[in-house]
Amino acid sequence: MAEVFLDRLVQVLQKNAAHPEQSESLKEWNNDLEKEMLSGGGSQFASTSDDSSDQLSVLNTAANRLHASLLEAVSPGYVCKDIDSNEEADKVTNAIQIDVSNQDLSFLCEILRSTGLFMRWYGQCLQSSLESGPSLSENPTARLKSKGMLLLYCKLLDDTTLQSSDECPDIPRFASVCIFRATYGNDNVTASARKSFVHTMDGCTYLMKTLLKGDQPVSRIFSVVRNVHHLISAAPESIPKMENILKTLTADGCLGETENDNDNKKYGLLEVLVATLAWALRSDPPFPGKSADRRSDLTLEILRSIFAMVAGKPSMPLPSNDTMTQIGVMLCEILCLSNADIRVYQCKLAVVSLLLNAPGEYSGYLASHNGIKPLVSIMAYQLSVVVVERTANSAEDAAAVVPILLVLCKLCQSNEAVLQMVKNEVFPPELEDTFEEKVTAEMAKMQSEGQSKAKNMAPLDAPRGTVRWRLIRLMTWIDSSVKRSACELLWVLCNEDATEFVLRTGFGNAVYFLGNKGLVNLPAGVDV
Numbered sequence: 001m002a003e004v005f006l007d008r009l010v011q012v013l014q015k016n017a018a019h020p021e022q023s024e025s026l027k028e029w030n031n032d033l034e035k036e037m038l039s040g041g042g043s044q045f046a047s048t049s050d051d052s053s054d055q056l057s058v059l060n061t062a063a064n065r066l067h068a069s070l071l072e073a074v075s076p077g078y079v080c081k082d083i084d085s086n087e088e089a090d091k092v093t094n095a096i097q098i099d100v101s102n103q104d105l106s107f108l109c110e111i112l113r114s115t116g117l118f119m120r121w122y123g124q125c126l127q128s129s130l131e132s133g134p135s136l137s138e139n140p141t142a143r144l145k146s147k148g149m150l151l152l153y154c155k156l157l158d159d160t161t162l163q164s165s166d167e168c169p170d171i172p173r174f175a176s177v178c179i180f181r182a183t184y185g186n187d188n189v190t191a192s193a194r195k196s197f198v199h200t201m202d203g204c205t206y207l208m209k210t211l212l213k214g215d216q217p218v219s220r221i222f223s224v225v226r227n228v229h230h231l232i233s234a235a236p237e238s239i240p241k242m243e244n245i246l247k248t249l250t251a252d253g254c255l256g257e258t259e260n261d262n263d264n265k266k267y268g269l270l271e272v273l274v275a276t277l278a279w280a281l282r283s284d285p286p287f288p289g290k291s292a293d294r295r296s297d298l299t300l301e302i303l304r305s306i307f308a309m310v311a312g313k314p315s316m317p318l319p320s321n322d323t324m325t326q327i328g329v330m331l332c333e334i335l336c337l338s339n340a341d342i343r344v345y346q347c348k349l350a351v352v353s354l355l356l357n358a359p360g361e362y363s364g365y366l367a368s369h370n371g372i373k374p375l376v377s378i379m380a381y382q383l384s385v386v387v388v389e390r391t392a393n394s395a396e397d398a399a400a401v402v403p404i405l406l407v408l409c410k411l412c413q414s415n416e417a418v419l420q421m422v423k424n425e426v427f428p429p430e431l432e433d434t435f436e437e438k439v440t441a442e443m444a445k446m447q448s449e450g451q452s453k454a455k456n457m458a459p460l461d462a463p464r465g466t467v468r469w470r471l472i473r474l475m476t477w478i479d480s481s482v483k484r485s486a487c488e489l490l491w492v493l494c495n496e497d498a499t500e501f502v503l504r505t506g507f508g509n510a511v512y513f514l515g516n517k518g519l520v521n522l523p524a525g526v527d528v
Helices: 002-013 022-038 052-074 086-095 105-129 147-158 171-183 188-200 203-212 218-234 238-251 269-282 295-310 321-335 342-355 362-368 372-388 394-414 416-426 429-448 467-476 480-493 498-505 507-516
Strands: none
Touching: 002 022, 002 052, 002 105, 022 105, 052 086, 052 105, 052 147, 086 147, 105 171, 147 171, 147 188, 147 203, 171 188, 171 203, 171 218, 188 203, 188 218, 203 218, 203 238, 203 269, 218 238, 218 269, 218 295, 238 269, 269 295, 269 321, 295 342, 321 342, 321 362, 342 372, 342 394, 362 372, 362 394, 362 416, 372 394, 372 416, 372 467, 394 416, 394 480, 416 467, 416 480, 429 498, 467 480, 467 498, 467 507, 480 498, 480 507, 498 507
């Protein structure tokens, strides 16, 4: 099926837009391509031709037909015609008067969906399959990523007649998807589109206005937040733009009535994202809802957006105390949810990533709001993934355990109460009597042998399968970041006492870390 996808698309779009079967044919093409891409296919060139120039010609034909069909779908007076140059096509697009009041909305929905899928398909699969990458002028998606098309997508996103109708397909959502696909990527065409969206056509305003609207489908809000996340990461200069736009809009009352209508409070991007996160977590039905409920996807995207805002951006102003408290409340709510649903657990892992950049004061807040034990439970499960299931992949091992190890180490260093809570989970108090008995026996043995320092080669009390056993196993892991993170956490849990560290973990496991600390003399040439 894959080898004729482009040919099928061109054939479907050759029909008149008013043809009753065109919407269904286009929907079938969209469904088939999505299925193919989700299955890992679609990477081969999807036309019957083997010549790269012919392939590019077919791609251009398909893109031009998508462009013309979309203009026809949004403007009743537009007559579909061939346009040779992208510059001329952009002029035509800018001159279009959008009026969808009497148009076939199901066709408009599918042609938008096709446009987004085409840009995604080309960027992820087809571009790399061409023998030589097209230049800026030859890129077949250029016409779909022009300023005129970006503005068209924005107007459809903002069209109030399409916002809240049960009978109306979610056209604003697919317009948002097209914005994302037009600005997501590193090639010249996409980078130029992203720059235009942020700097020359006020695209951020359309996103922020939509973000503030109430009574929207979750999938649409998710798509808008995904655009916000992408711009935060790929175009950091968009952050102050979005901040200023939101402060202007909220000062003008776009959030509706508040508890104190006289305060004229302005809300920035972080505050709006946190408010959206609170809605996603607390709205009915209880989070995360049924399998089709996308609030968990929205929650993940918001958490990742917040992470992107604060990670590696020291110039970002610190949020207000109220905002930081609200974020803390949301994070604790997520951490305290049941792990029965994998979607919830994925949200918890996103919380862990966010806590990597949390201020030290958060440790006390997490301790007083039941947030520490869930973090230890996450560590225990991630340790099982690496130590028991053995991914056998250094990068995967590090991604699985390093974030939670770093977070717990940081929290323990910031707060004595947190340190004791985590230590009690790793080294249960009810088993300390057994450990102390073994310590007494070990110390007596040391004295009889004339030694002054603990030199037990193995841990004194770390039964196989326990959290401490799994954690100690990582001390000699092949990946240096995994090894270092595990050692640092155990070192902190042992109150940075070398004797306790050796007794609990074993000299054989501890020697390199202690050597790195300068507490043990290692032979010359040993890499620590």
